[in-house]
Amino acid sequence: MRVAVVDIGTNSTRLLVADVDPATSAVTELDRRSTVTRLGVGVERTGELSQEGMARVFAALDEYRVGIDELGAERRIAVLTSATRDAANGPAFTARVCEDYELDARTIPGDEEARLSFLGATSGRDPDDARTIVVLDIGGGSTEFIVGRGHDVRFHVSTQAGVVRQTERHLHHDPPTRGELDALAADARATFRAAIPDALRTSVDAMIAVAGTATSMASIDQALEPYDPARVHGYHVTLDTCRTIGERLAALPEAARRDVSGLHPDRAPSIVAGAIFICEAMATFGLTETEVCEHDILYGVAIDAARSADAA
Numbered sequence: 155m156r157v158a159v160v161d162i163g164t165n166s167t168r169l170l171v172a173d174v175d176p177a178t179s180a181v182t183e184l185d186r187r188s189t190v191t192r193l194g195v196g197v198e199r200t201g202e203l204s205q206e207g208m209a210r211v212f213a214a215l216d217e218y219r220v221g222i223d224e225l226g227a228e229r230r231i232a233v234l235t236s237a238t239r240d241a242a243n244g245p246a247f248t249a250r251v252c253e254d255y256e257l258d259a260r261t262i263p264g265d266e267e268a269r270l271s272f273l274g275a276t277s278g279r280d281p282d283d284a285r286t287i288v289v290l291d292i293g294g295g296s297t298e299f300i301v302g303r304g305h306d307v308r309f310h311v312s313t314q315a316g317v318v319r320q321t322e323r324h325l326h327h328d329p330p331t332r333g334e335l336d337a338l339a340a341d342a343r344a345t346f347r348a349a350i351p352d353a354l355r356t357s358v359d360a361m362i363a364v365a366g367t368a369t370s371m372a373s374i375d376q377a378l379e380p381y382d383p384a385r386v387h388g389y390h391v392t393l394d395t396c397r398t399i400g401e402r403l404a405a406l407p408e409a410a411r412r413d414v415s416g417l418h419p420d421r422a423p424s425i426v427a428g429a430i431f432i433c434e435a436m437a438t439f440g441l442t443e444t445e446v447c448e449h450d451i452l453y454g455v456a457i458d459a460a461r462s463a464d465a466a
Contacts, residue, residue, distance in 0.1 A: 155457045158227035164194030164237040164294025164318050167189040167214040170452035172226045174460035179277050181453055189214040190420030194237030194294045194318045203241045215354050217253050229459050232259035234447050236295025264312025272300040274454030275362050275447050281305045285359040292431050293365040294318035315345040328407050342434040358439045364450035367428030374399050374416035374448040387448040393436045400429030
């Protein structure tokens with residue numbers, strides 16, 4: 155089944171068009187794109203999606219629609235996450251995405267976001283893997299932790315901590331001050347530890363990290379120019395490496411961060427928070443490294459859609 159999935163997040167708008175086998179969950183990518191649209195900028199302060207942020211998303215969707223039409227997707231789905239969940243004008247924005255772009259668009263709750271991220275991250279993996287895995291999904295407005303074995307979820311939580319949200323809350327200088335960085339780290343640490351039971355934090359064997367912060371860490375560590383998903387997927391980054399990258403990025407003004415090899419320039423405003431988040435997440439579980447995964451919620455939504463259509 156050919157499925158098009160658009161993920162409209164707080165920081166980026168992404169597209170996957172793929173052929174999905176509902177029996178095996180095998181996903182064959184036909185087109186994949188990502189545009190930093192920063193929809194959630196200002197939501198922490200105003201409680202609403204800005205006209206500028208929505209316009210950036212609509213511009214990305216204008217481009218994506220051409221690719222979706224050319225490839226003839228049978229199902230066309232859009233999922234909207236934290237920024238749209240939190241904004242007073244989120245429902246109206248979702249309705250416009252649905253009507254103007256002929257997408258089956260819906261704003262999904264954090265629990266559903268976590269389930270679909272785990273489904274995507276574990277697709278193609280051995281279902282009999284006995285390790286307890288935590289999937290980490292750092293977003294612009296929320297961060298999800300999903301713990302499971304094989305393909306089975308045992309615990310999941312969506313926290314109100316995201317790289318756009320916490321950047322706006324804590325980082326007010328360019329480059330940020332040590333006090334601001336420490337405050338952001340303390341906020342993330344407290345949020346993560348409050349959300350995850352102590353017994354669970356000590357029972358996890360390994361972490362898989364999805365989404366833009368994790369892929370940026372892998373890309374920066376390898377100084378990839380241009381970005382190469384084949385070299386990012388399955389790459390392992392250590393806690394020490396992420397700390398080193400984070401300190402390096404935090405010492406630079408935003409304009410200089412845009413020139414860092416391996417970092418997409420549009421991620422420069424929020425990557426300092428992202429580096430802190432991924433370090434605090436690993437430390438929360440007592441882990442010294444994470445595997446980076448390109449298979450995320452886009453894969454999860456595509457697989458879920460194909461399975462649902464097959465069962466109907």
